[in-house]
Amino acid sequence: MESMKQFSSILEHINKEEGQTFAYDIKAIEEAFENKNKEKSNIAIKVLSVFGGFMAALAFLGFLFVLGIYDSASAMLVMGILFLAGAIALNKFFDRIIIDTFSISVYGIGLALIIFGMADMSMDEDVITLVVIGIAIISLLIAQTYMLSFLSVVTIAVGVMVLIFSNDSYNLLHAYVFVYTLALASCFLGEGWFLAVNKKLAKLYGPIRIGLIISLLMGLIALGKRDLVPEAHDYIWLSSLPIALCILYLVYDIIGVLGITQTRTKVLIYALSVAVLFPTILAPSIAGAILILLLGFRVNYKTGMVAGIIALVYFVSQYYYDLNFTLLTKSIILFCSGVAFLLFYLFISKKSNP
């Protein structure tokens, strides 16, 4: 948007639609608009801060270890807590892009020191993981800045994964995928609700969205690479079910966007969707990648779309690589699916150019 003037005309318009009850804080909006122009982040800056933060944290941990801090568990714990508190406080009081690199590395160093400290005191692995998850939740609630919230969401997911693996409860991976699929779908499709209902949630929306994508992808990778967790493959359809249902719901939603009213076309679209989803019942990771791609396109979120495309290419290749068929059978399956997709293409081309 060009200027504040346009902003006021938009506010007037909303006022008309919302009626008497609409109230807004014009000063805060003006200020936020000014700030938005003053400090505009983009994907290059975010990637730079994450990589830089991690590299600096590694170097600093190297420094502490050369000094010999690993001799003292309590020193590691105390320093870890101080670093974490520092990172959270820093984010609480200065919400500026410029300090992102610094706070990411301080946060990372703090977490690492606390983990090493507790491990040094021979605490139980599960307890350590639960503490880490707890720290991540607390920082998510307090810090409320983009980078720290993003890291916290991913840390929570990594913690849950560690719990599943260290207790050999591999079938819980299906529960993991179930929860994260639903969370991701509601996060994408309920954007309006997130933004309107709660100010805190609205602020965390961006980092939660990208954090959830990465969290779901972690679960899908664990299931998608066959020899990674062979124990989870007996009930693999348990993970496919929620993903398939979400995709079908999305298809219903998209039919609405496309404005299709003919029952025959609708039935045909559902039948085609089921036909595409049916073979993925034993490959939830492929269906999951399709879900991420469709959700990303639905809400016009480029990073999500790119993540979906890369995941789709990877999971499809991994699936056929792992498949215990002869190359001939694989070739027939691939070729037939290819022809089926080309038929879909012709179907859509015909529909869109009558």
Add this chain to the structure above:
Amino acid sequence: MQKIGREDIQIIAKHSNWSNKGVSKALEDHVYHKAKDWHQFLKWLFLGLGISFAVAGVIFFFAYNWDDLHKFVKLGIIGFLTIACVLGALLTETKPPLKKMLVTAASILVGVLLAVFGQVYQTGANAYELFLNWTFFIALWVVIVHFAPLWTVFVTLVNVTIVLYSEQVAHRWSEVFLFTLLFWINTIILVVFILVGKWRESLYLPTWFTHLLALAAITCSTLGNVTGIFDAVDSSYYLLTMTTLLVYAAGIWYGLSHKSPFYLSIIAFSLIVISSAYLIRLSDDAGMFLLISLYIITAITLVIWALIKLHKKWNP
């Protein structure tokens, strides 16, 4: 209502009691994709999936190496499919992107044809020769069709050929020399594409392709420089350092004059990695690790600060 973006909606929603329904409607009307976009997206998605699955099916079929199939039949099938793709692109009345995709499929089938030929006649050649021939045979199509995905295939083939050649034939090449060579080649290709895009607007390729090339080039130079810092120094290392400085200077100039934060940030990041490696090479005691940690934070923060300032200058 005027056109508003996602961020504007977020700002207003944050500082007002805008209802859930109102926010959702604004997102649907101003941010989300419309029916027309969905048609385009689904069309390209299915076309891309269809062609890649079908070609993958063909590749797997010949990887199976079916003994009962006579060699002429094998070669004949691939030859026929290749010709069918090219004729389909030449003679049918389809849209240009579809034609370009057909030629891309044909270019990949040429590789399958060469592989099966090697398999049937046991030519016993080094694998690099297959890739070299493949690169040569499709070169003309690549230039004429001028399609970013096909160029991606071509540039990948060039890189793979060089890496295989260094592994199978040129045993004397040092790792640093290999990285130097790949850095030069990818940089030259990148510069050519940028110049060609300037010369004729119709020849302009999408930014994802030039960015991919730049990433490939900068990864090679970074890896080469870091390897050179830790390994015994050979003469190619000096060449690499000098060209790296030259190319990076040009890249920064290009990034500044074309308002592209992408080039500025990857070059800055590469320089920070290389200089940190150099610092570790100097000493690996505690003080140095502390210094590196502070150096990385300061350097990255300064880069981000500069990027934000530039963004403000470019978008007043």
